Amino acid sequence: MNPRRQKRLAAVVAFVLLLGGAIGAMLxxxxxxxxxxxxxxQLIEGMGDDKVKPQIGQRLRIGGMxxxxxxxxxxxxxxxxxxxxxxGPLVTVEYEGILPDLFREGQGIVAxxxxxxxxxxxxxxxxxxxxxxxxxxxxxxxxxxIKHVAPKNMQSYGQPDTAEPKSATPEQGKPAxxxx
Amino acid sequence: xxxxxxxxxxxxxxxxxxxxxxxRLLPYLMVLAVFTLLxxxxxxxxxxxxxxxxxDSYRIIYIHVPSxxxxxxxxxxxxxxxxxGLVWQIRVAQWAVLAIAPIGAVYTAIALFTGxxxxxxxxxxxxxxxxxxxxxxxxLFLYLGVIALSGAFSEAARGIKVASLLAxxxxxxxxxxxxxxxxxxxxxxxxxxxxxxxxxxxxxMLWPLLISILGFALLLAALTCLRLRxxxxxxxxxxxxxxxxxxxxxxxxxxxxx
Numbered sequence: 143m144n145p146r147r148q149k150r151l152a153a154v155v156a157f158v159l160l161l162g163g164a165i166g167a168m169l170x171x172x173x174x175x176x177x178x179x180x181x182x183x184q185l186i187e188g189m190g191d192d193k194v195k196p197q198i199g200q201r202l203r204i205g206g207m208x209x210x211x212x213x214x215x216x217x218x219x220x221x222x223x224x225x226x227x228x229x230g231p232l233v234t235v236e237y238e239g240i241l242p243d244l245f246r247e248g249q250g251i252v253a254x255x256x257x258x259x260x261x262x263x264x265x266x267x268x269x270x271x272x273x274x275x276x277x278x279x280x281x282x283x284x285x286x287x288i289k290h291v292a293p294k295n296m297q298s299y300g301q302p303d304t305a306e307p308k309s310a311t312p313e314q315g316k317p318a319x320x321x322x
Numbered sequence: 323x324x325x326x327x328x329x330x331x332x333x334x335x336x337x338x339x340x341x342x343x344x345x346r347l348l349p350y351l352m353v354l355a356v357f358t359l360l361x362x363x364x365x366x367x368x369x370x371x372x373x374x375x376x377x378d379s380y381r382i383i384y385i386h387v388p389s390x391x392x393x394x395x396x397x398x399x400x401x402x403x404x405x406x407g408l409v410w411q412i413r414v415a416q417w418a419v420l421a422i423a424p425i426g427a428v429y430t431a432i433a434l435f436t437g438x439x440x441x442x443x444x445x446x447x448x449x450x451x452x453x454x455x456x457x458x459x460x461x462l463f464l465y466l467g468v469i470a471l472s473g474a475f476s477e478a479a480r481g482i483k484v485a486s487l488l489a490x491x492x493x494x495x496x497x498x499x500x501x502x503x504x505x506x507x508x509x510x511x512x513x514x515x516x517x518x519x520x521x522x523x524x525x526x527m528l529w530p531l532l533i534s535i536l537g538f539a540l541l542l543a544a545l546t547c548l549r550l551r552x553x554x555x556x557x558x559x560x561x562x563x564x565x566x567x568x569x570x571x572x573x574x575x576x577x578x579x580x
Contacts, residue, residue: 147410154487242446244444278524279373
């Protein structure tokens with residue numbers, strides 16, 4: 143390579159490394175702020191190395207799995223409350239409004255709201271999170287023991303939970319090679 | 323070392339040769355792209371099974387995932403071209419940056435739009451400022467920045483230089499987009515196929531997806547050829563070979579009219 147090209151190469155590489163390093167350092171510093179939500183254990187035990195806990199009255203998002211059997215609906219209104227879990231402690235979410243179609247027990251959700259006491263959140267918005275697995279209903283039934291119910295038939299507002307889609311009998315004769 | 327490795331590429335640094343190469347490739351790429359896009363999308367949208375959780379809504383994956391993958395693929399190609407154009411001062415590489423940027427911007431916009439349209443029924447919201455969505459939006463702004471900068475100077479060569487620098491620096495964003503779902507808590511789910519583990523999608527849904535991804539790649543290549551040809555003509559318009567080319571085209575259309 144001739145000297146002029148070498149010089150240009152060095153200049154471009156140095157420029158990119160400097161800027162890339164700066165952006166990397168910024169992202170590293172912002173690490174905790176980029177998370178979209180707290181998990182229940184982060185909420186209760188604190189987040190990061192300093193174990194920073196959110197304060198009561200703080201607006202925040204919480205994300206976790208809806209605990210089986212914890213969904214309680216008010217028969218006369220759209221009020222609903224449920225527990226969230228990730229690996230350890232439970233956090234209760236209270237919400238009034240229409241839940242997303244994918245909301246169900248065992249589903250990951252993200253709720254935005256205000257922390258009213260140490261482990262209760264009054265949510266103003268509940269979003270459903272889905273995983274990266276895609277499979278036809280027959281396969282899901284065979285592999286996971288999940289009966290397919292089309293999302294729009296699942297809503298059972300205003301009555302106790304009877305129409306939960308999961309028949310909850312996993313591991314029934316897992317066919318080899320079907321696991322996606 | 324480098325010189326001898328890439329010597330075979332030298333002829334294509336000549337605008338005229340590259341113009342004709344792109345012209346020869348274009349019809350094949352276009353026909354293949356249209357064929358694979360039709361096959362992948364019709365198979366995916368009409369014939370592959372519905373998802374156990376999301377029903378038919380998941381089918382937007384056949385447009386969302388290919389456009390998102392190639393919005394990043396186009397960006398890497400553009401950055402490589404920008405790098406070659408800056409360091410080796412090869413003009414056709416600089417023009418390739420201008421050729422690819424708008425295509426990549428459109429792919430990114432498609433990925434963002436289809437993602438929003440998918441998010442509304444499944445997540446319950448069009449948009450959320452999580453790391454994946456935000457970094458993909460930054461990618462769109464990077465493309466728009468490259469397009470805007472390249473036209474912002476009265477001297478075209480300087481505009482391309484500055485735009486190329488931005489294109490190269492923006493590469494930092496690509497790993498951020500890809501790993502955002504692993505590094506941070508996001509609403510967006512993790513990777514289904516772009517990972518080293520086995521794809522977490524049933525084979526009956528995976529095949530049309532792979533064909534669609536191939537289709538979007540071929541379309542990207544075809545459109546790049548098309549746009550690179552017009553960029554070459556614009557920048558070389560006063561060269562004798564372009565004059566000759568245009569004269570012969572004009573002659574043949576005149577003959578057709580007579």
